[in-house]
């Protein structure tokens with residue numbers, strides 16, 4: 467048995483991970499064309515329109531609204547399906563704040579359901595338990611490129627007559643039983659922030675099922691202005707509050723160029739992630755992320771779990787040993803479940819007030835506390851997260867596998 471690098475042995479990964487340029491001539495050309503239009507306003511220019519058309523086409527939908535961020539896309543989706551003050555929205559406790567912000571800005575109440583221990587996505591049974599007469603929508607987060615159990619979730623939504631929003635910020639080209647995540651619920655939301663599969667610096671997309679919801683989303687993303695009307699008085703007939711989440715032509719231009727690269731980026735990541743799983747799935751105490759039969763992940767990141775007892779090592783020591791082998795990783799993901807953040811525990815969203823929880827339109831009590839979603843909490847305590855990148859090579863992948871195997875086998879034998 468070779469000595470771990472953590473204890474002075476030779477490290478497994480000695481060469482740097484593959485790298486590459488995300489932006490090139492294609493983006494430059496698009497940006498030049500955008501500037502040559504002499505306007506960067508989406509309604510006057512062509513780039514955001516082109517991005518909407520191409521994105522909708524790629525996803526086999528007729529309607530798409532580009533916005534300023536993934537957070538904005540989710541807020542727009544909530545506004546589009548009619549989430550308002552006092553409504554409850556059920557969502558995942560392991561996610562980015564961007565999934566939650568729009569719920570609170572609608573003065574609605576986030577309700578957290580527990581997760582499947584191995585897909586890290588919403589557990590439909592827990593979702594159903596959280597439904598009340600106030601539930602307006604389920605916001606499904608497809609975590610890290612892996613689709614949630616959409617058949618079961620859609621079934622629950624249908625039974626209770628509630629809407630479904632898909633948060634695909636981490637899950638482009640994520641395939642659920644032959645359908646793309648983002649096309650199954652009422653609205654599909656995506657992020658173009660700089661850390662996602664594709665980037666426009668910042669940006670977001672909403673996929674809509676029909677013209678009526680398209681118009682609602684379009685208006686909700688642009689101050690509730692009705693730009694489809696030729697009559698200026700009609701344009702500014704405002705009947706309720708909506709923010710300004712417009713995408714600029716510069717973002718649209720970069721987005722158009724990035725879109726051409728999306729499928730190959732997702733394919734590379736899928737091959738890399740699946741190969742990694744294949745290489746470590748037999749190790750005792752190591753639990754690979756579960757991609758259900760018939761599904762395909764685009765691995766925004768790769769997260770596996772350690773059963774400390776079975777593996778003979780703590781998660782934190784495993785993580786350190788893996789780093790020493792030359793494989794950067796993170797013990798866990800977000801520091802705690804979202805409902806454990808101070809804002810929730812203290813119910814302090816609008817600083818110094820109890821809104822929206824104290825809103826008269828809610829009129830109910832809800833508490834957020836540790837142990838609320840035990841499986842989600844356990845995932846965060848036992849997970850190790852690795853970066854996935856489309857520029858990583860198969861050699862990188864094999865060296866990561868070797869490093870994980872070396873660490874796992876060492877502790878299994880040594881204990």
Ligand SMILES: Cc1ncc(COP(=O)(O)O)c(C=O)c1O
Pocket residue numbers: 535536537538561562563564565607633635636657658659668669670
């Ligand atoms: C699951 C999830 N939802 C929403 C967002 C928000 O996206 P953005 O940063 O573009 O606002 C993110 C971003 O990290 C995310 O990972």
